[in-house]
């Protein structure tokens with residue numbers, strides 16, 4: 001049994017797409033809804049549609065990916081309207097919202113409250129790629145201001161997507177803030193911001209925006225992702241659930257995220273590389289691993305990571 005529950009929603013599989021990966025167009029969202037993913041997560045949206053940054057803006061590497069998409073999206077109304085088709089296919093739908101300002105987030109989240117086919121909102125506090133826009137998640141007072149601004153809207157469960165943190169004091173500072181709100185879940189991590197991939201042969205960066213700097217995903221971010229899931233499980237109040245994201249390529253990677261305390265797990269870079277067939281493979285791999293260990297549900301091992 002790979003099922004899980006998040007924000008009061010039942011998921012037939014605990015595995016779904018990460019926002020940003022193959023979830024921008026109507027075709028993308030339909031393909032996800034028809035796949036073996038446990039839910040559909042939308043591309044992060046803004047008030048108005050955006051083209052995003054100039055290409056090349058996403059590149060695969062031997063160890064993962066680098067991107068500086070710059071929040072290309074069709075505007076929040078498009079992703080709100082898509083909820084009906086996804087509901088018709090019986091899949092839960094999580095809408096990712098990433099307003100360019102606090103006011104934008106407030107307007108979008110206020111209007112979304114009327115859409116009963118949106119199961120949950122994942123408020124993205126961690127886009128690393130909009131030029132001249134710092135990541136909200138690294139400005140703790142701004143995190144507090146944003147959550148204060150949207151706290152009154154409670155018809156749809158709200159979660160936040162965080163950037164990776166690397167210091168115990170930062171984990172504690174963020175958790176202390178989040179624990180003051182009735183958040184349904186926290187998703188960690190977004191890409192590791194502002195890495196630099198270069199091609200030695202051509203002596204060049206590989207993506208065009210921001211002089212080549214971009215968010216890292218894939219294999220190399222897994223230890224950072226697991227650390228963030230584990231640390232937030234220890235510091236957040238139990239009512240706040242966790243969505244693990246970062247470095248998921250195999251069923252074992254999903255298993256590791258759940259051991260650290262994830263309730264559901266998202267797949268980004270590997271979904272970009274493999275397509276929506278990744279979900280059938282990951283479901284099968286996780287099922288096989290659980291059978292070998294004698295586990296019949298994810299509750300059997302969720303958060304049960306051992307220490308020495």
Ligand code: RRO
Nearest residue numbers: 068069070071127129191215
């Ligand atoms: O669109 C992007 O450039 C982007 C976003 Br909004 C995000 O949250 N994380 C990321 O790696 N890229």
